[in-house]
Amino acid sequence: MSDKVLIVDDLATNRIVLKVKLSAAHYEVVQATSASEALAIAASTRPDLILASAHLSGMAAADFVAGLRKIKPLSTTPIILLQTHSCAHDRHAALRAGADDILTKPVQEAVLLARLRNLLRQHHNSYDLTRQPGGGHFFGFAEAQREFQIPGRIAIVARSKPEALALQGMMSHSSQHQFSAYGTDQAMPIVSTQQIPDVYLLRFGQADAEEGLRLLAELKAAQLTHSCPVIALLDKNTISLAVTLLDMGANDVIIGLADREELALRMANQLRHKRNSEQMRAQLLSGLQAAVVDPLTGAYNRRYALPFLKQLIEDTHQSEESFAVMVADLDFFKQVNDRFGHAAGDRVLCAVTTQLRAHLREGDMLARIGGEEFLIITPGTNRFRAQQTADRLCQMIHQTPIAVPGTSAPLHVTISIGVTMARHNSGCEAHTVDLLLDQADRALYLAKAQGRNKVTFCARSAA
Helix, strand or coil: CCCEEEEECCCHHHHHHHHHHHHHCCCEEEEECCHHHHHHHHHHHCCCEEEEECCCCCCCHHHHHHHHHCCHHHCCCCEEEEECCCCHHHHHHHHHHCCCEEEECCCCHHHHHHHHHHHHHHHHHHHHHHHCCCCHHHCCCCCCCCCCCCCCEEEEEECCHHHHHHHHHHHHCCCCCEEEEEECCCCCCCCCCCCCCCEEEEEECCCCHHHHHHHHHHHHHCCCCCCCCEEEEECCCCHHHHHHHHHHCCCEEEECCCCHHHHHHHHHHHHHHHHHHHHHHHHHHHHHHHHHECCCCCCECHHHHHHHHHHHHHHHHHHCCCEEEEEEEECCHHHHHHHHCHHHHHHHHHHHHHHHHHCCCECEEEEECCCCEEEEEECCCCHHHHHHHHHHHHHHHHHCCECCCCCCCCECCCEEEEEEEECCCCCCCCCCHHHHHHHHHHHHHHHHHCCCCCEEECCCCCC
16 A cells, blocks of 8 residues: 655645655655645544645644644654745754654755655554554554653764764753764774664765765664664765665755754654654563563463473474473462462462472473463473472472461462473374373373372373
8 A cells, every 4th residue: 555645735836746756656645735724634634744835824834743743643643844945943943843854945856755765664663563562552652752852872973083073062062962973984882782872973975975875784784773763964965875875774864964953853853763662662572571471470371381382392303302291280279269368379379480480490481371270391301300300399389388468377388290291203193282281181180189299290201
């Protein structure tokens, strides 16, 4: 599906010219003849990008941008304004209101289309994060937070260290950001997790374009810096270089040195986007973790454990190592809940989980798969070591008192464990998740029948 671009201009000729250019580039075009009409159309059609004149009758450009940002679905939609004549005051006001870029006419078609592609790519990347389960869209992180800005770390890279220091001196005046200056011949700070910059400013021109393009490619490819915004500061008459940089992933390009305030506003814009994305990624990771972790005990849940076991079965076909599958169940757990309440039962489950985890190896898997039932998988284990592990777990649980609120003395509980062994053997019945769990369950039932607080192996174990 084509991206939808809303064109806003009082003059029909301007709208027609832009529509022809964008339609030829396969964009779906929607038009508005005034600021008020644009606000209504944007709210109803939700365009992917808004391209508007900075000289709309009846409303200042900054007020128009602010009005768009107040429409919740458009809080992060890219907005580009087109100025007839460059006016620093109007540019600053529009950027402060939330515009992503302001281009001064005449704008070469190649630059305009490259900027559209660039902003749409960034917008879609953020939108994809918000649409993930647990993403920021559901928690408000997708909304612009323009009133809140933490000082950032800004790395300035220029053709020489003195030029970078001069730019640092201009930008650091009355700024809370932490700046560092580098020449292109210096090693860049992209190999350490310490003090990774939040934003990179790259200053170069046509004469050293190859070095600048190489540096941008390295920053966007490196694991530690690929998500760091890059603002390219170019010399005048570098239109083709600007197009290349935008398509390579530079987050913003300024042709000719911008004044200090505009550059500060553009840096703040990139910092805001970066921190919103970081919040959304953190929320997404938290949501993914919540999906596979039992919220009471912190052990994995069935949703994680069963795919883990399936993958281990597949890996065993290659390594031919054996592994153990154990199902452990607390003995007489219902009596704990009945006598002391469910809060005491929860405390017991958490304490047992802590003990089980403490006496398993790194790489072993522990999951709570039922009310008081746990699944334990120990890769690379033979029958003798599995017996030792299971016996040790039973003993530790039995010997460890559990303090429970509302009781004068700590509780003592026991567990029973059923174990089955698995190893790939050609000619034998292929292992499946259901088969191994059934075997471990059968062994557990036998342990319960023999008096509990015991370890029992399945008679049909394959190793």
